[in-house]
Amino acid sequence: MFRLRFTTLVEAPLTVAFDVARTLGRPWDAPLEEVVSIRPERDVYAVGPGSGWRWLTHSRRFSATGDGTLVDEQVDWETGLPGVLGWFVDRVVLRRRISRAMQAHLDAYAAAAARRALDVVQVVGAAIVDDGRVLVAQRSGGPYAGLWEFPGGKVEPGESDLSALARECAEELGVAIVPEAFVGEVLLDGVVGAGAPGASTLRVWRARLAGGDLVAHEHAALRWMGADELESLDWIPADRPLLPAVRHFLPSL
Numbered sequence: 001m002f003r004l005r006f007t008t009l010v011e012a013p014l015t016v017a018f019d020v021a022r023t024l025g026r027p028w029d030a031p032l033e034e035v036v037s038i039r040p041e042r043d044v045y046a047v048g049p050g051s052g053w054r055w056l057t058h059s060r061r062f063s064a065t066g067d068g069t070l071v072d073e074q075v076d077w078e079t080g081l082p083g084v085l086g087w088f089v090d091r092v093v094l095r096r097r098i099s100r101a102m103q104a105h106l107d108a109y110a111a112a113a114a115r116r117a118l119d120v121v122q123v124v125g126a127a128i129v130d131d132g133r134v135l136v137a138q139r140s141g142g143p144y145a146g147l148w149e150f151p152g153g154k155v156e157p158g159e160s161d162l163s164a165l166a167r168e169c170a171e172e173l174g175v176a177i178v179p180e181a182f183v184g185e186v187l188l189d190g191v192v193g194a195g196a197p198g199a200s201t202l203r204v205w206r207a208r209l210a211g212g213d214l215v216a217h218e219h220a221a222l223r224w225m226g227a228d229e230l231e232s233l234d235w236i237p238a239d240r241p242l243l244p245a246v247r248h249f250l251p252s253l
Helices: 014-024 083-117 161-173 227-232 240-248
Strands: 002-010 033-038 042-047 055-065 068-078 123-130 133-138 152-154 175-187 201-212 221-225
Touching: 002 083, 014 042, 014 055, 014 068, 014 083, 014 175, 055 175, 068 083, 123 161, 123 175, 133 161, 152 161, 161 175, 161 201, 175 240, 201 240, 227 240
Parallel strands: 123 201
Antiparallel strands: 002 068, 033 042, 042 055, 055 068, 123 133, 123 152, 133 221, 175 201
């Protein structure tokens, strides 16, 4: 068996990176069949005997970072040709051919995903930490009224995620913040900003206060909570999956 690995950083959220990758397919002449598909985390495609390969498997994993989606790809193959000839074809000829095809494919893929990301309304949130506690905010209206969340909101056209985060915190809380570390990304199943269902994600950063006085301009209440208190609240569905990551950087009592 022979193997090549490729890593690409795509300037797009998880859902966009995954969906564009599936739309573009793979750069192989032989048709591939889906073996595994877990949106937006992982997919695996393969060809079998009769396609000119003994086997070829192409797998991808998608992970969120503060700069976009990191896509790790792996191609495993073997032609099944016998002896020295098979080794030479697999190890030298096909390795070069697969590497060239993948590099061209990944360049086109990264550009397509970045373009597609411009059409998707994203949501950002801030886990603001001070003195070992994190700020949480209670919704004042809408379908999640009374539930708790990390403050934030939608990214406007032409805004970066971090610019939107700073603006939202200033509008909602009356404070300036400094983002310090990326916490995580969660798929939003519903429609965001009149977009397609499931196209957007919530991206959250840890942040610290840099000025201003906290005021709940848009929320029913604000609280500072310790790591061991977070589970006691009723959270909106999007934020709850991020609690383990938030607790990780808060001291336990």
